[in-house]
Amino acid sequence: MASIHSISQSQLFSKKPQFISTQKTSIFPITTSFNPSNRFVLKSKKMVMAAAGTTAAAEEKSKKRYPGEGKGFVEEMRFVAMKLHTKDQSKEGEKEAQEKPLPKWEPTIDGYLKxxxxxxxxxxxxxxxVDKADFPEYAEFRNTGLERAESLEKDLAWFKEQGHSIPEPSSPGLNYSAYVEELSKKDPQAFICHFYNTYFAHSAGGRMIGKKVAKEVLNGKELEFYKWDGDLSQLLQNVRDKLNVVAENWTREEKNHCLEETEKSFKFSGEILRLILS
Incomplete structure (x- = not known):
């Protein structure tokens, strides 16, 4: 009679059960599924491995770094904004230049006033x-030195003194104003995106456009719109610091939501900018 040690591997794993009998034990079939606990052990191992895989994936996701994240959330916003520029506008731009040429650069005083x-x-x-502050974080951005409404009021008063008629607000401004007003009441992350892009874009590209227009139609006069009390670079840095502190309390999902609003900000501001050529 064959002993357990003399059974070959092919016999041990064959489909037909092999029988062993001894004088001291009863006859029983030897199969790979004989011990019911085997199934439980395998299942448990699979569950452990699956759990480990899920944990590893979660850890990997938590370690993911977003462009600019190491320098603070403002750098993330800047990175997303620069990507929306065309390649000929910025070395960081990713959009292809428009196939349809833009209108010839011929600003007019009437268009500039609009x-x-x-x-x-x-x-x-x-x-x-910001002054009303429906959300507490808005109050952080009062009296930053970047405010432009008062300066623009002085500029429009100057144009009126020169004999120009001041137009009423048009659709681009009315639409954008209504949009940010509604947004501010329910979506602080999206509102902050528009706040950042409006003020920071004006301090950079906006100033360049202002110089070009002044040269073309204002005999080089510099408007109050392009002047700030104090060092502009320091004013901008102070606001960057405040924005970074506010964003520290946001979840990753809320930060991403803020970044996703950038394209809408560009759309609205672009429509207002094109009024110069109207």
Whole structure:
């Protein structure tokens, strides 16, 4: 009679059960599924491995770094904004230049006045929202030195003194003002995105456009819109610091939601900017 040790591997794992009998034990079939606990052990191992895989994936996700994240959330916003530029506008731009050429650069005083009026409406709205502060974090951005509504009021008064008629706000400004007003009441992360892009874009590209327009139609006169009390770079840094502190209390999902609003901000501001050529 064969002993257990003499059974080959092919016999041990064959489909037909092999029988062993001894004088001291009863006859029983030897199969790979004989011990019911085997199934439980295998299942438990699979559960442990699955749990470990889930944990590893979660840890990997938590370690994911977003572009600019190491320098603070403002750098993340800057990175997303720069990506929306065309490649010929910025080395960080990712959008292809428009196939349809833009209108010839021929600004007019009438078009520029429309731009200034609509811009003032948007800045008035932003500054009233911050002053009212439906959400506590808005109050952090009062009296930053970046405010533009008062400066624009002085500029429009100067144009009026020169005999120009000041137009009423047009659709681009009215639409953007209404949008940020509604947004501010229910979505602080999205509102902060518009706040950041409006003020910071004006301090950079906005100043360049202002110089070009002044040269073309204002005999080089510099408007109050492009002047700040104090060192502009320091004013901007102070606001960056405040924005980074506010964003520290946001979840990753809330930060991403803020970043996703950037394209809408560009759309609204672009419509106002094009008024210069109208």
């Amino acid at each position: 731009f200034l009026v609509d811009s003032k409406l948007v800045y008035d709205t932003l500054e009233k929202i």
